Amino acid sequence: MTLAASADRNSGLLGDRRQGARATLLLLAVLLGCVSVASLTVGASGASLWAALGQGLRGEEIGLRERVILFDIRLPRLVMGILVGAALAVAGAVMQGLFRNPLADPGLVGVSAGAGLGANAIIVLGAFLPATLQATLGYYSLPLAAFLGSWITTLLLYRIATRRGRTSVAVMLLGGIALAALTDALSGVLIYMADDAQLRDLTFWRLGSLAGATWDKVALAGPLIVVALAAAPFLARALNALALGEAPAAHLGIPVQRMKNIAILSVAAAVGAAVAVSGGIGFVGIVVPHLLRLLIGPDHRYLLPNAALLGAVLLLAADMISRSIIAPAELPIGIVTATLGGPFFLWILLRNRSLLDM
Amino acid sequence: MLKATGIAVDLAGKPVLQGVDFAAEPGAITAIVGPNGSGKTTLLRAMTQEVPYHGRILLQGEDIATTPGWQLAARRAVLPQASRIAFPFTVLEVVRLGMMASAHAPPEGRAAAALDRVGLTGFEGRFYHELSGGEQQRVQLARVLSQVWEPTGPDGARWLFLDEPVSSLDIGHQLEVMTLLQDYAQGGGGVVAVMHDLNLTAMFARSIAVLSQGQVVAQGSPGEVFSDALLSRAYACRLRVSAVPRDGVPFILPQLAAPST
Secondary structure, eight states, X not given: OHHHHHHHHHHSSTTOOHHHHHHHHHHHHHHHHHHHHHHHHOSTTOOOHHHHHHHHHTTOOOOHHHHIIIIIIIHHHHHHHHHHHHHHHHHHHHHHHHHTSTTOOTTTTTHHHHHHHHHHHHHHHGGGSOHHHHHHHGGGHHHHHHHHHHHHHHHHHHHHHEETTEEOHHHHHXXXXXXXXXXXXXXXXXXXXXXXXXXXXXXXXXXXXXXTOOHHHHHHHHHHHHHHHHHHHHHHHHHHHHTTOHHXXXXXXXXXXXXXXXXXXXXXXXXXXXXXXHOOOOSHXXXXXXXXXXXXXXXXXXXXXXHHHHHHHHHHHHHHHHHHTTTTSOOOHHHHHHHHHHHHHHHHHHHTGGGGGO | OEEEEEEEEEETTEEEEEEEEEEEOTTSEEEEEOSTTSSHHHHHHHHTTXXXXXXXXXXXXXXXXXXXXXXXXXXXXXXXXXXXXXXXXXHHHHHHHGGGXXXXXXXXXXXXXXXXHTTXXXXXXXXXXGSOHHHXXXXXXXXXXXXXXXXXXXXXXXXXXXXXXXXXXXXXXXXXXXXXXXXXXXTXXXXXXXXXXXXXXXXXXXXXXXXXXXEEEEEEOHHHHOOHHHHHHHHTSOEEEEEOTTTOOEEEEEOOOOSOO
16 A cells, blocks of 8 residues: 555556656666676676776777677676576566466476476487487577477466466465476486586586676577567556456457467566576566566556566676675576575565465 | 347356346346356356357347457456456556557546446555455446446447446445446446346346246346246245335345245
8 A cells, every 4th residue: 555655646646656667667777777887897807897998988999808808708698697687587477477476486386497407408318309400400409498398387387277267376386396396307317317518517507697608698598588578568468457367358358368378488488598598597587576566566568677677687786796795706696596585485475375375 | 239049058067057048138237137056157157258158149249259359348348256356456557457458548537437436436546455345346347347438339339247246235335336337228338237136136127037047937027027936936935026115116025934824
């Protein structure tokens, strides 16, 4: 009540939070700009990039070392952080809209684990794919396999948790645990089969990190994430209607089944691509939409773009923490987001106990 | 008009409706009554395509099975029986959801006008999930009204399908909502409501269908349908129909199983 009331004062019309949501969008865009600049200038190398940035802006020659750090290490990492942060937050918001409850998070209910299984399978078994397929897919086999893994798990989870247009929170969470356990077990089999070089790659999935971001990886994940994010505006109205239930949404003229399929595909594409390049980074998908619903309300037309921006901001901030807290070494970012997100998730759970009785 | 012929519905392998014929004209409230489990909600859900059915349902002469969803959404709105909403929407936001169906952006003031009609002016900024059951029901009615605001459009009547629209309301609000529905019908709109309260039904409905064990046992005006014998049989208890002395509206009273008569 208090939050809605405070939003009213900004917009003038009682219960209308649209103006506040637009202002938040602007604010987050500015914040993303600031965090991006900070992210470019903070790092283990100690290179003074403020000076280098200034030189670049004045059109002067930048030193080779600065140029490499700036353009080949930090810039791809920045772009990847923005893409992955936006992808995870929007995927979380879309998934919560689809499942009609705020506890659905790709990391919690096995969707990320499914993506990880797909990626693991390609790393370990990719050599067994037919040569022509390998040649056609090239590097893209990794994000595509992750996408397939997350798509199948999302689809399965939706089938398990939803009966006659109603989603059970308890069945969704428990079904998610079962799916995550199953996919993790299959990943375990793959790890058992892997050789040393493959093991090093696999360890990376468990932790989640933006380290090792390259322009190649940006090019791998970028297209899938951009496609998934581009679908979001078309889903927003449908997700709003779905909050009323599937039948009421259909009565509002929403092609419910088609929209559900698009939502599941875009969640899978965003999570699959994000996991393929950065491993399992948890909790962004639950923390970001939840905070935003408190601030601007649940209208997906505003929630989704705001989530993209706040997801990017939070992931870049977490990345800066992960780079500086034990510098010059680096803490995997998945550990940072889990440390912050775990208690936050418990807080949501305790605040919404009644949700679990549904 | 609305015309349903030969409607049969099976739920979980059990026949719930068999060979039901039902018709409703715009201009007056049409009510569906019957005891618990007689299939009245299922009939409404079949006519709004919420359950698969056999048979044929025509709305303004067009088979609803082949009419695109967005066209139906412009023509009819459906009030569900009980409605939880997944996220913390404000009352104003819920009512605005009803307006997403219209091709042109409706005027800003329509949501407020719809809330005014259900007596909830001043509730705009409240959270839907914090309201009482009766208030939630009226917010949903405002949402449904805002979807088919004008009772008639260029292609004929607009329709309201309502599942027990006054079930959790106090008597004052029951009358307010029933009057609102009557006004909508008298403006040229179609209103089909599943009703629980026989006396309210007698007072407001022009046409009444009585369901019993998955079949329509009578459809007609209150005077035609509400008889001691028919209602007592349908509801499996002893009921006596009398008439309000002044205007002749029937009212129904239960009779305790007294040894007399």
